[in-house]
Amino acid sequence: MTSHPVSYLDDVVHQRVRLGILTIAHEARRVEFGYLRTSLEVTAGNLSQHLGVLEAAGLITIEKGYAGRRARTWISLTKQGRAALAEEFRQLKRLISQLDDADGPQG
C-alpha cells in the first residue's frame, strides 16, 4: 500500500501557526515579530514557542536589532526553511488533487 499524502507532511512545518510563520516569512525578505503576532492572532508567548521550534529545526533565523530606539526581532527563512515549505505545499497540493478526484467534477 502506498503511504497517504499526510504521511509525507512534516509536523514541524504543518502545524497551523508555524505554517503561518513560514508562509509570511517566505513572502518578505524578513518579517518583524509584532507583525507576525498580529497577522497570526497569537500571543507573544505562543509565537516565541513556535519560533523556537522552527529555529531549532534550522528553518528560520532570528535576529535582534533596533528600529530607532525600539527593540525589534526579525525572522527570516533559511534555505532549508524555503525547501521545507515548498515540500509542504507540494504534499498539500497532492492531497487536494486526490480529494478533488474523489469528489468528481462538482469539486
Next chain:
Amino acid sequence: MTSHPVSYLDDVVHQRVRLGILTIAHEARRVEFGYLRTSLEVTAGNLSQHLGVLEAAGLITIEKGYAGRRARTWISLTKQGRAALAEEFRQLKRLISQLDDADGPQG
C-alpha cells in the same frame, strides 16, 4: 489588516493525523480502524486519541461491530465533518494561491 489564511484553519481539522483521518473517511462511506492505522503509519494509541478529538467535535462517528468473528471499528464522517473538511481545503487552496502569486510564474 486582513487575517492571514492560517487564522481560518481549525486545529481540530488541520492537525496532520486528523487531516489524514478525515480525508480517508471522506473518500469511502466508512473506513476501518486498522486500515487508517496502516495508511497513516500511526500507533493504535495515537490513532484512538485523534479519533476521540474528532468524535468529541462531532466530525466523525465511531461504530463497533464484527467482520465474521473479528471485532472491527468503523469510522464515518458526519455532515459537520464533511463541511469542516471542505472548509479546511478551501483555506488551504487560498494559502497555496497566495504563495504561488508571491512566487510568480516559476511557482
